[in-house]
Amino acid sequence: MCQQPLSDDEVVCRRIPPNEPWFEPPDQVSSANFKLDARTGERGLSVYRLSVVSAQQVLEKPGAIPGSMVAAARVGDIRKLVSGAENSLHLEVVAVDDENDPGHAEIRGPQPGVLAPAASKALKKVFKRLSDSI
Numbered sequence: 001m002c003q004q005p006l007s008d009d010e011v012v013c014r015r016i017p018p019n020e021p022w023f024e025p026p027d028q029v030s031s032a033n034f035k036l037d038a039r040t041g042e043r044g045l046s047v048y049r050l051s052v053v054s055a056q057q058v059l060e061k062p063g064a065i066p067g068s069m070v071a072a073a074r075v076g077d078i079r080k081l082v083s084g085a086e087n088s089l090h091l092e093v094v095a096v097d098d099e100n101d102p103g104h105a106e107i108r109g110p111q112p113g114v115l116a117p118a119a120s121k122a123l124k125k126v127f128k129r130l131s132d133s134i
Contacts, residue, residue, distance in 0.1 A: 003094050003095065003096050004094060004095050005092060005093065005094050005095075006049065006075045006093045006094065006095055006105060007075065008074070008075050008076030008079065009074065009075070009076060010049060010050075010051060010074070010075045010093075011049075011050045011051070011072050011073070011074055011075070012047040012048060012049055012050065012072065012073060012075060012078075012093060012105055012107075013047060013048050013050055013055060013058055013070045013071060013072040013073075013130065014033060014034075014045075014046070014047050014048070014070070014071055014072075014127060015058050015059060015061070015064060015068050015069075015070060016029055016033055016068060016069050016070065016071050016129075017065045017067075017068050018065065018066075018067035018068055018069065019065075019067075023069075028124075029071050029124055029127055029128075029129065030124060031117075031120040031121050031123070031124040032120075033071070033123075033124070033127075034107075034115065034119065034120040034123035034124060034127075035115065035120050036113065036114070036115050038113075041113065042106075042113060043106060043108060043112045043113050044094070044096075044106025044107050044108035044109075044112075044113075044115075045106060045107040045108075045115060045123075046104065046105075046106060047093070047104075047105050047106065047107055048103045048104060048105065049095065049097075049103045049104075049105050050072060050103075051103075052097065052102055052103030053102060053103035055070040055072075055130050057103075058070055069129055069130070070129070070130040071127040071128060071129050071130065072127065072128065072130050073123075073126045073127045073128065075093045077126045078091050078093055078107060078123070078126060079091060079092065079093070081119070081122040081123065081126060082122070083116075083118035083122070084118060084121075089109065089116065089118060089119045089122060090109065090110040091107055091108070091109060091119060091123075092107070092108050093105055093106070093107050093108075094106055094108060107123070
């Protein structure tokens, strides 16, 4: 399995379910989309490289909730994120794709399997619905 850092100009996306708590009307992506599930042992937050898969392919992946949308961000913008106290969040975005899940990548914090609440809040601000500009 490949695990290499992505370039700053690459764009990654995440599938966003259409209802609360993942989407806050009228058009806001919530921070609930950017939290790790401790029960699954995730090392990082799953995203997809738009250079490898299309937004439509992301929406067609298993487990997609009908009406979901796609939000995207530039990797360089993710790496630059800071906390409310202006401290770097030290986020990294790495490719972790394999033959069963091409284009898959993860956003990781400095500690494997942990994303600080400040990271969830900051990621909410940088990810924009794909129909919006990124």
